[in-house]
Amino acid sequence: MEFIDEVHVSEPGLVVLDVTAxxxxxxxxxxxxxxxxxxxxxxxxxxxxPGQAGVxxxxxxxxxxxxGSDDRPAFAEGWLPSSTAPGDVEPPVG
Incomplete structure (x- = not known):
């Protein structure tokens, strides 16, 4: 997984959750x-x-x-890394 930027956990209540399924x-x-x-x-x-179980x-x-609240953190518009469009599944590398 990618590096977790400090801004993503810069205040109480902010969470970065990695999901493996x-x-x-x-x-x-x-x-x-x-x-x-x-x-x-x-x-x-x-x-x-590659070499890891699941997705x-x-x-x-x-x-x-x-x-849907308007009190989301200021960085909310940019929390997603832009490497992949939402909904895409990246194929295995290699």
């Missing part, structure tokens, strides 16, 4: 459930990493904000 559907189900509880980056790209994803959330 058997398949893409399971990872997306977990992230969909999380985004119903708290303000989050939403369902993020799911990746397959991986990362979701950014703020546990002190409700979904």
């Amino acid at each position: 058997h398949d893409e559907a399971t990872a997306r189900t977990v992230m969909s459930g999380i985004e119903k509880l708290w303000a989050s980056s939403g369902v993020t790209p799911v990746r397959r990493e 991986r994803a990362r979701i950014y959330l703020h546990t002190q904000c409700s979904p």
Whole structure:
């Protein structure tokens, strides 16, 4: 997984959660459930990493904000790394 930038955990309530699941559907189900509880980056790209079991994803959330609220952190628009469009599954490398 990518480096966690300090801004993503710069105040109480901010969380970076790495998800590992058997398949893409399971990872997306977990992230969909999380985004119903708290303000989050939403369902993020799911990746397959060579030599690692299952698929991986990362979701950014703020546990002190409700979904769809206007009190999200100032960096909320840029919490997703721009390497992959949401919904894409990266193929194994190698």
